Amino acid sequence: KQEVTQIPAALSVPEGENLVLNCSFTDSAIYNLQWFRQDPGKGLTSLLLIQSSQREQTSGRLNASLDKSSGRSTLYIAASQPGDSATYLCAVTNTGNQFYFGTGTSLTVIP
Amino acid sequence: SQTIHQWPATLVQPVGSPLSLECTVEGTSNPNLYWYRQAAGRGLQLLFYSVGIGQISSEVPQNLSASRPQDRQFILSSKKLLLSDSGFYLCAWSAGLKNIQYFGAGTRLSVL
Numbered sequence: 001k002q003e004v005t006q007i008p009a010a011l012s013v014p015e016g017e018n019l020v021l022n023c024s025f026t027d028s029a030i031y032n033l034q035w036f037r038q039d040p041g042k043g044l045t046s047l048l049l050i051q052s053s054q055r056e057q058t059s060g061r062l063n064a065s066l067d068k069s070s071g072r073s074t075l076y077i078a079a080s081q082p083g084d085s086a087t088y089l090c091a092v093t094n095t096g097n098q099f100y101f102g103t104g105t106s107l108t109v110i111p
Numbered sequence: 112s113q114t115i116h117q118w119p120a121t122l123v124q125p126v127g128s129p130l131s132l133e134c135t136v137e138g139t140s141n142p143n144l145y146w147y148r149q150a151a152g153r154g155l156q157l158l159f160y161s162v163g164i165g166q167i168s169s170e171v172p173q174n175l176s177a178s179r180p181q182d183r184q185f186i187l188s189s190k191k192l193l194l195s196d197s198g199f200y201l202c203a204w205s206a207g208l209k210n211i212q213y214f215g216a217g218t219r220l221s222v223l
């Protein structure tokens with residue numbers, strides 16, 4: 001069964017700093033990988049999706065990379081802002097119908 | 112555009128009472144539908160998913176059940192709630208080749 005791990009569990013950085021969040025998965029035969037943001041008490045918002053054939057995706061200050069062979073993905077956030085404070089989750093799907101989530105990284109950006 | 116509605120936003124129920132949470136999707140046809148539970152400080156646990164009307168797959172044995180009476184309606188139910196059923200319940204849908212998953216706003220369930 002696919003297992004997804006996110007490190008670190010929590011991260012606190014000063015405003016303006018660049019940061020990297022990590023996601024690893026045990027079964028490299030994935031269909032896609034998706035990064036989400038979750039604000040406290042809210043649902044998940046999709047940030048980026050990387051298809052299995054892709055190496056990276058970019059949206060504004062966010063860049064997600066995928067290394068399928070090593071079972072890893074990173075989410076790079078440039079010039080962090082207090083509004084980026086949230087929990088970030090990654091999820092992979094093998095068959096397209098089932099998604100496996102990591103436990104998330106709680107990010108705090110200090111003004 | 113597609114939207115997903117989930118209600119209620121919060122719910123407080125006594126142990127042993129029934130449960131019905133509803134989720135509806137607009138703007139898409141034949142979506143995959145999902146119910147997740149997120150316990151405090153833990154990741155998302157997939158409870159049920161459905162690829163079509165009347166087709167329900169259960170991921171974990173429990174006293175919850177799901178039904179899909181219409182293409183874009185997904186219902187999570189229980190006949191008798193347990194204390195351990197407390198948590199944050201999220202409905203989601205996905206469709207298309209990219210299979211991007213979109214989430215509802217969630218229901219905070221407290222069983223007392």
